[in-house]
Amino acid sequence: MSALQVSYLLVLVPALAAVATLALRRWQGPATLVSVGAALVSLLLAVVGLVVAPVRGTDLVPLRGSYAVGGLDLPLQLGAGPATAAVAAVVALVAAAVLVFTRWYLAADDRLAVFAATVSLFTAAMMLVVHSRDLVLTVVGWEVMGWCSYLLIGHWSRKESARRAALKAFLVTRVADIGFVLGVVGLCAGAGSTGLDTVVAAWTSDEAPGSPALRSTLLVLVVIGVLGKSAQFPFQDWLPDAMEGPTPASALIHAATMVAAGTVVLAQLFEVLVLADGARWVLGLATAVTMVGAAVLALGQSDLKRLLAWSTVSQVAIMLSALATTTRDVGPDPALFHLWSHAIFKSLLFLTIGWLSVIAGSTLASALRGAGHGHPLARVAWLFGLLALAGAPFVVGGLSKEHVVVTAYEGAASAGGPGVVVLAALLVTVVLTAAYAVRAHLVVSAPVPNSPIPPLGPDTPGPNGGIGEKSTGHAGMPSAPVLASLAVLTVLTVVGGLVLLTGLFDVHGASVWWMVLTTLLIVIGGGLAWLARGSGDPRDQFVRTPRHRALADSGFGADTAYRALVARPVLGLARVVAFLDREVVDGYVRGAAASAGVAGWLAERGHRRESPSAGLGLLALGLLVAAGTAVLTWR
């Protein structure tokens, strides 16, 4: 099996599984089995793909011919490469884990099959983005992911907050996608083809189809789209709200798909990106702001799931910052490597908190206190996940973060650019990340035993037809496959860094000095958190006043800002337009009708005296008109 065939299958298998699952939705058990089976097959395929992955730089013979639409070439090809294979593998892994977990977690949900189908479709879309060698296919996967995220986040559609979160997620990303689509359109139109290689070749050649300014503008547009999908500033606020979705959905969205997709796309466009300084600056500044801000917010969250969400925002910012700072020599692989490691540990964290929330009945920090007691696997998984998140040395997250830091340093040292800003932000983020990781750990492993049957917290996903996270019959103990997948993820979190030995990612060695420095920073951050834990509720370690807590939970009021700056003006404009349409545009039409009526009335008045002499009066008028025209037109 060639690498290309694998890539096609990796897209097709989950897509077909989605259709099949949807068709079988009446029979939830078999339906979900189909999607889980397909996910496992995909995983197998992805492993095969790792084995057969072509050596860097080899050209693959396309499986199909190219299409053309008018003057536009539409190759619609998929591709394969070492980094692609690695990312595909981790996507397949996370998807499989999520599906396995879902079968347990949502066992009693009446729309389990639909959920599973959506997850499969989501996976297919991400696979499409990963393997795409055509920008249109990238857009296809990109948008389908957005739609699936809408469905997944809004899965519990009987709950108003979920409906709103889904709407917000889709709308915010879609607004950012204006930029993405325009950027892609501009790049493709300039190159006369949507093929990625053609586009990159065209825009990096000396006779680029547009000025450097245009190139930079287009890349900025693409970056805006990426910022939206990856929940970077100023689009960050949809992601924490998206926690209204079921936890498996969050795991999928955060770990391996949607938010990470931007990294993949920018890596594909890397050759052009390095030439576009403007785009790099935008990306660098946005990510720098985001990674620090999100880390601060993570520190203040009263809900651990939202803490994880903010941590995702921060971590994705780290990935993207690598792309903003890296040089042509280093390439995009540090970012992809961080994507890889982040996918593993973040899915582990989310699945674990899903489990813990079943135990505790809520994801609120207050409810989760001590939830890990009696569930050693959960505690271990949570611990290693947090270690990786904090970037402890040698676990997978630590390794990848080292590479990002080194990349940023090298970028700052060699090329200037946004590197300096990013590097500074990275170092601050390291401290903050360590701090909130320690806090998250402290909450779960707190010595206070949780009450056996905790009440439904306000943030608990509400019953969906009477069934939710709090279904009876679990007794808090997941099924064996779930435990197995958690175990696999945990192991990979620890040893995942070994992937560097395979050469799939083309990254340079990390520097020992930087490792020492970051370790030091981690210790400082973790230590501070430890010292600040206090004696009381660990929830209140850093955010002590209710006002500050509210500020943190609202993400610095970004939602209010969205409403005030976008939603309300647009709706106001819409009302104005509706008024104009009714009264002005249609007014002309009604005016025409009315003027016909008035003309008729006038004419009728003119003919009121229907008498012979009136007729003769009109005759005089007619003669005058005729004579007048005769005189006037005479020359």
Added chain:
Amino acid sequence: MIHLLGPYVVAALLVGLGVMGVLARRNAVLVLVGVELILSGSLVLLVAAGATAPSRWEASSVLPLFVITIAAAEVVVALAVILTAFRHRGSIDMDEAL
């Protein structure tokens, strides 16, 4: 060369008077008279033109004969209609309401 100004002026005067009569009068018979004036003016014009320059088939002389004949027929019909109207309405004022 003698200008035939006189006949043309007469023709114009007759037509003008006729048009005025048609427009100003409400009595059907007077309207009829006005039309007759227009006709006479036209006939004068025709004959004067025939005197100025020859016309094919002596049209300037023949056409008036035709016109006079038609006018006679027209007057007959007109008077008949006016009589009918008078019988029904008791007046031949055209603007009188039904």
Added chain:
Amino acid sequence: MTLEMSWGLLLPALLPVAAMLLVLVVDAVAPRARLAAPVIGALGLGGGAATALPGLVGTGPRLTLCTPAPEGRCLWDGGPLTSTLQVAALLATLAVLALVSIHRAGVIDVVLLLASASGAAAVVASRDLGTWLVTLELATLPVIALVAWRDRRAAAHGALTLLTTSLVSFGLLVLGAALWVTGTGDPTLTGDSLATAWEVPEQRVLVSLATVVLVAGLAFKMSAVPFHAWTPTTLAAGPLPVSALLASASKVAAVGALIVVLTPYESVLGLSPGPHAVVAALVTLTVASMLVGTVMALRQTEVVRLLAWSTVAQAGWVILPLTALTAAGRRAAAVYVVVYAVAGLVAFAAVRAVHGPHVEDRRDLTAYQGLLRRDPVAGGALALALLVLAGLPPGVIGLVAKIVAIRPVVSAGLWPVAVVAVVAAVLGIAVYVRWFAVLIGEPGEDAPARQRSRRASVGVALVGSAVLVLASVLPQLLVGLVS
């Protein structure tokens, strides 16, 4: 001076006259034979139409009453265009005769109809001012009598209105003819005499003035705005069949007369200065008629008044192609007026079938509520006629007629006039669809009782509808006639 004469070409005009004389003789000999007059009249009209038929397909020139060469002028032209108009006028009169209905049609009716028909048949063929004037009045005067002689108060009023306008119109025509002769020194209406006169500025002025006055006189007869004021009064007041005659055969005759007057202008079209005054006068007429007619029709609820105003509007449509002053424009006008005459006749016949002959009946639009259900035959015919008048398929022929009418205007570069026509067409659709909507609605409770003795009108409506349907399927049958 000798005149070359071929009687065959004159028959369409002569046969009705002959029939008229025969009717009078028969009436004198056998006053009891009530059926004789209508039958003879019908035969005369039908025969006249039949003798005009060869002209529809003939290819060679069909001129007669010609003076010898080299100065040869022909006083009578029986070409396809003429023949088409003759057939239309004669058959329309025949239809009106049927509408008057066998029992009512007295000798006087028949005689007047025949006289008018022969005038109409002659005027469209005439090519000199003498014939033209005489026959035009022959076509007009009997109609006045027709309106008047039924002893009714309203009819007398209508007749008085028609009479005064006709008188003025006649005065204008004579004035125009006098000016024409003064300007050209030639009583024939031919291109070369006009072209000769056109070279001298003073003569040009005179001829243009003559034409404008002639057009104004004819505009009375066509009821074009601003010479239209008699139309609603007379049509609404007179007997329905006579209104139908005024709207069909008389209109055909008037259009034919106008075509005769405008024919010479083709020879001066390319010259500089061109016939701007004539074009301006025609444009004024067509624009004013189309707009005022439709706008007024929009406000009518009395159906005959509505039809009267629609007549005014359609007069504008007939004049529209003539503004181009080309042969194509003349043909288009002929096609349009024929289509209009047929559709108008069908509409009047349907109205006659619904209401009966009396003016006193409530001829309101509401009487047509759900007619299509109550009376599928009359309703269907009326619906078809309305769609043809509106120019909407399935009345394809109406649409084709509009295409035909707009085409010469556009070719002549007068597309702003065409844009006005667009407005008029849309308003026209509003007029007819308004009625059509009433037809297809639910039948109301207070529908008028079905008329007896409506066979003739239903027959006319059906025959007319058949013509319309046939022409809709094969428009070439009609469009091709005049080429």
Added chain:
Amino acid sequence: MALILMLLVPGAVGLWLVTGGRGLDAHTARVVALVAATVGGLAAVVAAAMRPVVDRAWIPDLGVRWHFAIDGISAPLVVLTAVIGVLVVAHAWVEQPWTDTHLGLPRGSAATYLGALLLVETGALAAFAARDAVLFFIAFEVVLVPMWVLISRYGDPKSAAARADASARFILYTAVGSTLMLVGILLLVGQAGTADLDALPAAAGALGQGPQTLIAVLLTLGLAVKVPVFPLHTWLPAAHTTAPTAGSVLLAAVLLKLGTYGLVRLPLANVPDGFARIAPGLAIAGVVGILWGGLICLVERDLKRLIAFSSVAHMGFVVLGLASGSATGLQAALIGNIAHGVISALLFVIVGGLKHRWGSVDLAVVRPALREVSPRLGFALILGLAAGLGLPGLAGFWGEFLALVAAWEPAHHEGVLRTCAVIAAVGAALAAAYALRVARIVWVGDAVPDAATDDPVAGALDRIDTRTPDTRGVELAVLAVLVAAVVTIGVVPHTVLSVTAAAAEALVGGGR
């Protein structure tokens, strides 16, 4: 043969149904109409595949020929019309507008209704197949009266005034457009000396700038009414809101396509230079339409009106593609056309069904969420909305994306069109906003609406009809066909693009 069958069978049966067969009882009429639509539809599909030609003299004096043929540009539209034709007739088993659902009174006969449907279909098929400019115009006009009958006679039973207003708007508005177009056609045909659409481009190519521009303006203005292009769109919402479901479907899926098809066939193909000169204006109007429609959809309360305004927005993309003047833009417009046809048909079937079930589709009235009470209908709705917002993998995406590409790299007026592309992309985000607004109100929510509604009438309605029976039977079949079409075109756009490719290239390249 296939061409003749395609036109004759629905046409003749339709005519018979509205005249002689009016007395037929509803069931027989439906069967007859369905058979006719199916035979005509099959013939149309065969004709689209075999590409036969019918060419006979019709009105030689006008140079009008009875000339029908199908090429790559019309083939997808012919197939679309054929399919929609069958679907709307089949829909007569679901919704019976000839029985007044509101008062229980009969209005009109079933046969007339079905006959009008068939006649609209015939007119559209004839227009798509016509290869003669004047014949195209006549076929274009054929649809007016039957559609008018559908709206004025079988429309919303609640308000006679609304029916009269909507139907009058429809017929007068479109008549303005078509008559303007007629003037343009006659000017074109007169100048070029032929009415044959095959020969016209070459013959008209020699015209100077002035005539070309004038002809293009007249034709474009006339056809823009039908599309409809902002600001000539105000007939559309009224017509859609009032028309019966089948009428709305025909209107959106077929009649609007006549407008864009006409734009391709007449100005774009024949007077390319003139069209290029006015293209910026057209593009701006299209883009304003995108924003305008999208913004109104954000606040519109009536769901049917909302879908109608979204049509305005979607046709804006089609117009933008056309205005770009490139082969890519033309292809974008053609596939956008087809996509909008199936998507809007799908949405109107759903919304019409909802109106049938609920009595009104006022979004301000709280109703049971479709996802909960009728999942199949809900699925179709959400799919239609997703397609409407241009989700890749569904039909709407390709037209919009390609239109953007084409507008970014147009054949002329790069500055204006690029700006338009940017604004159009913003409009795409608006599409998402209003689609999700609808989804949030109609699709998701609780199974039982809150009992307390402010509006007493609406409250009463709710009490009467809180049930929303899920779709089944014929309606399900109709929806299934449309859903399948939406997905197929979205996943395999080449089913359409490959058909239109050669003709589009020839059209854009061959006009010069």
